[in-house]
Amino acid sequence: MDKVIRWGILGTGKIARAMAEGLRDAPGAQLVAVASRSSDGAQVFGAEFDIEHRHASYQALADDVNVDVIYIATPHTQHAENALMCLAAGKHVVCEKPFTMHARQAQAVVALAREKKLFLMEAMWSRFLPAAQEAKRIIASGEIGLVHQIQADIGFVATFPPEHRMFNPDLGGGALLDVGIYPLSMAAFFLGPVSQVQALAEMGATGVDEQVVFSLRHAGGGTSSCACSVRTLTPTEMTISGSLGRVRLPNRFYRPDHLIVEPMDGERRVIDTPFTGNGYTHEAIEAMRCIRAGLLESPIMPHDESVALMANLDAMRGQIGLVYSADQA
Incomplete structure (x- = not known):
């Protein structure tokens, strides 16, 4: 059996909920942690999806040793900051679209992922369907x-x-x-x-x-x-x-x-x-395939294309x- 990949979700809004539902149908995916800017937000989301670790700060999720990959579901003004934080903490990252606010931010995020030898992918879910x-x-x-x-x-x-x-x-x-x-x-x-x-x-x-x-x-x-x-x-x-x-x-x-x-x-x-589940399942499956294979990026949504x-x-x-x-x- 393929190695279980432990997921964390950063954010608790509509898109975070969609990914949490998608992960339920992804073989080998285990949603183990969530982070909100408030304890109440994390507790409510965690209870809904039966998530064990419920963090009241984004940094706490980035530092959680129980997590392999973090899905970033915050507004796109926060994507670059959140992605850099998670990568710096040694986590693989799947970041919701649009990848960042502008190309300079995208280049910085990609550069850190490559330096850290961590998987990074823009979550343009339509490509994977x-x-x-x-x-x-x-x-x-x-x-x-x-x-x-x-x-x-x-x-x-x-x-x-x-x-x-x-x-x-x-x-x-x-x-x-x-x-x-x-x-x-x-x-x-x-x-x-x-x-x-x-x-x-x-x-x-x-x-x-x-x-x-x-x-x-x-x-x-x-x-x-x-x-x-x-x-x-x-x-x-x-x-x-x-x-x-x-x-x-x-x-x-x-x-x-x-x-x-x-x-x-x-x-x-x-x-x-x-498509499987609500459709978000397919990007999760691809991310886990890449992580298990030791790839740093997906050929379906490569780094250079996200920057371009x-x-x-x-x-x-x-x-x-x-x-x-x-x-x-």
């Missing part, structure tokens, strides 16, 4: 020819008050970092590194971007047309178009349970690609005039 892996296999098979273009959108109506994280510039609010990372990262997953970006945005009353459209040129050829919004309910689909056909990841492309193949000459077909994607986001933020206080850090 069976649908994404099947789409990748179809592209590699040549069935839809040479891929030239991707179209992707993601949008929902955010009904939160102005002080909510989504609209708060001090907490890295806005559509681009929160949901725009999905079409950006997935376009790069299928078409390769991005060499040029161009973005336009509508800014909101609190000074953050509420709608962004952006175009990508990929270094290996091809372009992508993407959009993200917290003002409108969009189709949230991705279409990967090649010279001989296309693959569609339909409604909620970031967590599809099927995909559609539409060859230029041939029958349209639907391929079921069910943050640089792409930096470039787009510069174009739309979105500045955060974290940019000075």
Whole structure:
């Protein structure tokens, strides 16, 4: 039997809860610790998921000798600080997306992981799902020819008050970092590194971007047309178009349970690609596979790509005039 990997979760919000549920379905995963900024938060979360070690500080989790790998589920303004703390304490790290606030922070986190010889991965869960892996296999098979273009959108109506994280510039609010990372990262997953970006945005009353459209040129050829919004309910689909056909990841492309193949000459077909548990299980399985194999990064979400994607986001933020206080850090 594969060695049990002991997990800790840093943070107790919505995304932390999703990962805790996902770990229940990951063979060989044991959720042994959680940390909140308060004792009450840790106790409530720990009781819900039957977690033995419940810490009232993030540092206490980083120092917990019972933990092998820590999943960072705090707001993205804290990702770099939290990741550096956990790595310094000798823990492997899986860090929620977006990886950091900007590329300089991402480079610093990667550099420390490599120095410490510890596993580090951005938790872009969509890449690890069976649908994404099947789409990748179809592209590699040549069935839809040479891929030239991707179209992707993601949008929902955010009904939160102005002080909510989504609209708060001090907490890295806005559509681009929160949901725009999905079409950006997935376009790069299928078409390769991005060499040029161009973005336009509508800014909101609190000074953050509420709608962004952006175009990508990929270094290996091809372009992508993407959009993200917290003002409108969009189709949230991705279409990967090649010279001989296309693959569609339909409604909620970031967590599809099927995909559609539409060859230029041939029958349209639907391929079921069910995911395990709530979907977060797959990134946990990959992280544990890498840790057991002694790998420092996952080939599905490598370090250099996480840094490059943050640089792409930096470039787009510069174009739309979105500045955060974290940019000075």
